[in-house]
Amino acid sequence: MLDNYLHILIFILVASLISIAPPILGSLLGPRRAYAEKDSPYECGFAAFENARMQFDVRYYLVAILFIVFDLEIAFLFPWAIVVKELGMAGFMAMFVFLGILVVGFIYEWKKGALEWE
Amino acid sequence: MGFEKLLFYIFAAVTLFAASMVITRRNPVLSALYLVMAFVSSAALWLLLEAEFLGIVLILVYVGAVMVLFLFVVMMLNIDVATLRARFIHYLPLGLIVAGIMVFDMFLVLGPADFGLDQFAKPQSQPADYNNTAALGQILYTTYLYQFEIAAVILLVAIVAAIRLTLRHRPETKYQDPSNQVRVRKGSDRVRLITMPAEPVPPSLTATLGATHTEMTE
Amino acid sequence: MPVEANSMIAILPEIVILTVACAVLVIDLYLPDERKDINHIVTIIGLATALGAISLIGSDKVTYAFDNSFIRDPLSDLLKGVILIVTLFTFVYSRDYMQQRQLWIGEYHVLILFAVLGMLIMVSANNFLTLYLGLELLALCLYALVAFDRDSKAGAEAAMKYFVLGALGSGMLLYGISMLYGASGGFFGFAQIADIAAAQGTDNQLLVFGLVFVLIGVAFKFGAVPFHMWLPDVYQGAPMPIVLFLSSAPKVAAFAMAVRILIEGLGGLQTDWGEILIILSVLSFVLGNVVAIAQTNIKRMLAYSTISHVGFIFLGLLAGTAAGYTAAMFYTVVYALMAAGAFGILVLLSTQGIEAEQLDDLKGLSERNGWLAAMMALIMFSMAGVPPAVGFMAKLLVLEAAVSVGLVWLAVLAVIFSIVGAFYYLRVIKLMYFDKPQLEQPLVIDGTATIAISINGLAILFLGLFPASLLQVCGVAFG
Numbered sequence A: 001m002l003d004n005y006l007h008i009l010i011f012i013l014v015a016s017l018i019s020i021a022p023p024i025l026g027s028l029l030g031p032r033r034a035y036a037e038k039d040s041p042y043e044c045g046f047a048a049f050e051n052a053r054m055q056f057d058v059r060y061y062l063v064a065i066l067f068i069v070f071d072l073e074i075a076f077l078f079p080w081a082i083v084v085k086e087l088g089m090a091g092f093m094a095m096f097v098f099l100g101i102l103v104v105g106f107i108y109e110w111k112k113g114a115l116e117w118e
Numbered sequence B: 001m002g003f004e005k006l007l008f009y010i011f012a013a014v015t016l017f018a019a020s021m022v023i024t025r026r027n028p029v030l031s032a033l034y035l036v037m038a039f040v041s042s043a044a045l046w047l048l049l050e051a052e053f054l055g056i057v058l059i060l061v062y063v064g065a066v067m068v069l070f071l072f073v074v075m076m077l078n079i080d081v082a083t084l085r086a087r088f089i090h091y092l093p094l095g096l097i098v099a100g101i102m103v104f105d106m107f108l109v110l111g112p113a114d115f116g117l118d119q120f121a122k123p124q125s126q127p128a129d130y131n132n133t134a135a136l137g138q139i140l141y142t143t144y145l146y147q148f149e150i151a152a153v154i155l156l157v158a159i160v161a162a163i164r165l166t167l168r169h170r171p172e173t174k175y176q177d178p179s180n181q182v183r184v185r186k187g188s189d190r191v192r193l194i195t196m197p198a199e200p201v202p203p204s205l206t207a208t209l210g211a212t213h214t215e216m217t218e
Numbered sequence C: 001m002p003v004e005a006n007s008m009i010a011i012l013p014e015i016v017i018l019t020v021a022c023a024v025l026v027i028d029l030y031l032p033d034e035r036k037d038i039n040h041i042v043t044i045i046g047l048a049t050a051l052g053a054i055s056l057i058g059s060d061k062v063t064y065a066f067d068n069s070f071i072r073d074p075l076s077d078l079l080k081g082v083i084l085i086v087t088l089f090t091f092v093y094s095r096d097y098m099q100q101r102q103l104w105i106g107e108y109h110v111l112i113l114f115a116v117l118g119m120l121i122m123v124s125a126n127n128f129l130t131l132y133l134g135l136e137l138l139a140l141c142l143y144a145l146v147a148f149d150r151d152s153k154a155g156a157e158a159a160m161k162y163f164v165l166g167a168l169g170s171g172m173l174l175y176g177i178s179m180l181y182g183a184s185g186g187f188f189g190f191a192q193i194a195d196i197a198a199a200q201g202t203d204n205q206l207l208v209f210g211l212v213f214v215l216i217g218v219a220f221k222f223g224a225v226p227f228h229m230w231l232p233d234v235y236q237g238a239p240m241p242i243v244l245f246l247s248s249a250p251k252v253a254a255f256a257m258a259v260r261i262l263i264e265g266l267g268g269l270q271t272d273w274g275e276i277l278i279i280l281s282v283l284s285f286v287l288g289n290v291v292a293i294a295q296t297n298i299k300r301m302l303a304y305s306t307i308s309h310v311g312f313i314f315l316g317l318l319a320g321t322a323a324g325y326t327a328a329m330f331y332t333v334v335y336a337l338m339a340a341g342a343f344g345i346l347v348l349l350s351t352q353g354i355e356a357e358q359l360d361d362l363k364g365l366s367e368r369n370g371w372l373a374a375m376m377a378l379i380m381f382s383m384a385g386v387p388p389a390v391g392f393m394a395k396l397l398v399l400e401a402a403v404s405v406g407l408v409w410l411a412v413l414a415v416i417f418s419i420v421g422a423f424y425y426l427r428v429i430k431l432m433y434f435d436k437p438q439l440e441q442p443l444v445i446d447g448t449a450t451i452a453i454s455i456n457g458l459a460i461l462f463l464g465l466f467p468a469s470l471l472q473v474c475g476v477a478f479g
Helices: A002-029 A058-112 B002-024 B028-048 B052-076 B081-110 B132-140 B145-166 B203-217 C005-010 C012-029 C037-057 C074-100 C106-123 C128-146 C153-183 C190-203 C205-222 C230-237 C240-265 C267-293 C298-318 C322-349 C370-384 C390-404 C408-434 C447-465 C468-477
Strands: C063-065 C070-072
Touching: A002 B028, A058 B052, A058 B132, A058 B145, A058 C012, B002 B028, B028 B052, B052 B132, B081 C205, B145 C012, B145 C106, B145 C128, C005 C012, C005 C063, C005 C070, C012 C037, C012 C106, C037 C074, C037 C106, C070 C074, C074 C106, C074 C240, C074 C322, C074 C447, C074 C468, C106 C128, C106 C240, C128 C153, C128 C240, C153 C205, C153 C230, C190 C205, C190 C240, C190 C267, C205 C240, C205 C267, C205 C298, C230 C240, C230 C298, C240 C267, C240 C298, C240 C322, C267 C298, C267 C408, C298 C322, C298 C390, C298 C408, C322 C370, C322 C390, C322 C447, C322 C468, C370 C390, C370 C408, C370 C447, C390 C408, C390 C447
Parallel strands: none
Antiparallel strands: C063 C070
């Protein structure tokens, strides 16, 4: 079974080669002449006011967690889609209830306005 | 088979390296990215166990969705790494002693005596047309039906809890509504420009305007 | 395997709770603010229906469903009933409190209902997977409920502590489960693990190793010393009605978890876990009772009191006899009622814009509302173990079980520390009856809550006078 994944292994090897080689080459070959002014952060001639990393709004978190929930739902759909014919009505009902419960959640988040970006 | 063993050691080494980088990096964003690396190499390990569906789900769900959440949360928090580190060093000796005892205990039980390679026969490898996903589906929706539906309820609770804890409406936000914008008709809905003769400003108003002006410059 | 009708009937209470929770979630979206009471009514009706469903399908026979994932037996019937009744009390007590703080919204009902669903699943779990899923469902709801008042910093902090430590506890449990899975050669059903534990016993080191981690997980969920750190902080930070819920129903579910894992799953290792439970039990009732004396915050005081009661519940379990298990179950049920009553009264006290968080807030309660003070006194007597309240009977049974297996020193120690503990319970009574109130105006509470608290308090008295019926039901559960 693992033979099926050989080309993915080759892909990973090539991809890591391509992504690792340039930075190494760059650091080996590139000239580095650093001095204090060059290294200092630059902000329109002022000293830097604050950290470059800005605090994100909590709304991003909400979007991400709602995404995860439905991502997981998709993960549950994959095996089902493959075997649904063999499982027949029982398998169909199993997924129907599963999706039904999540649809309640979907109605809730939609109506609450969690999908709006105010 | 020798080649699979080699692959296992490579991916296991990458996982361990990435995992130790996760807990030693100063910058939480870097930690999160190393975590991605750890997930990808553990997915490869699962694939070597012929659990292909789980390997792919690990990448789909953890790398695809959970890591996005991690990065958002990392960016959301204003962590002062320096103070955290000070406390960390302070508790390090105690932590090391406890961890050492735990590792020793675990080695006694989980060491080669119980978990050596000769204790477990190598499982038969599956034929090329074996479908792990289908095998999973065969039991997930029948034998584990009850647990499967409970999983749906847990996801539902996650939605409700997340919305309850973080969703706040902001009525003060102003935004454009394109569908209303395109419905604007010529005439009554549009801004009407009119010409008016200049009027003399009453003295009381000059005073207020002046006050506002000074406030603004402050 | 097609789903049989039997399976669906067996999980009728769970289906009812799930349906009601989903219904409230959707109905709430379409309710205007002033009609939120409809949520309350639907929830109460739902809980009552689930209670009805339990008595409808209840019998002495054991039913399995869903490929042995689910078990319905007298134990599950009784514990589910207690969980539902305690939840009913929670909703009735908390109505005014939540209304006055703008927290009387659909999510409150929904999260508690889902927590109840999680507990029902735990109580009826017949393998580790189901048990763990039920536990996580419960825990997820509880984390959110602790932070329910999202403008409260204390609530957020408490939820954070609860979440981190709770996740640690779950992690321990899961690690232990995976060890048991490995040790048994790929089983996670309680029955299969019981067979292997009986056959191999301590020869299988891995089994014992898994047991230790599973036990840590159980102790975490109970809040037994030394895994109690989260309890006082969470009690202090969470809104009062949530503490009311948190301190009562989940303890019943935790007891079910302990029974399923330790007795039904790992009964063959009873001598091993019995020894660990002795340590946990002694530490819990010693530390709980001693530290509670030093508290001025009544929520913290009751948190430490919870810890000491957990010590007593373990005392019954560690005896390893049917009488011991029955005593522990009796104690758990009684404790849930006492906790619901005690926190219920605090919730009712907190209505007029104040939070009854300090012991001083109870001063002179007898002058402000005599009946409420009487009920509180009754509950305190019961917690202290003064007859005729039922707490005395519960303690007596547990001690008897310990003595019967030759652990006399343990029983003596328990008695000494329950006398130490009596001090702080009696102090509450002294404050209510002999001190001047800080607020002069009489405390008026609404009729339904008064009736509920009367039922709750008088049940404690009644069970103390006539413990036989409940004791018999508990006994049936352990055959």
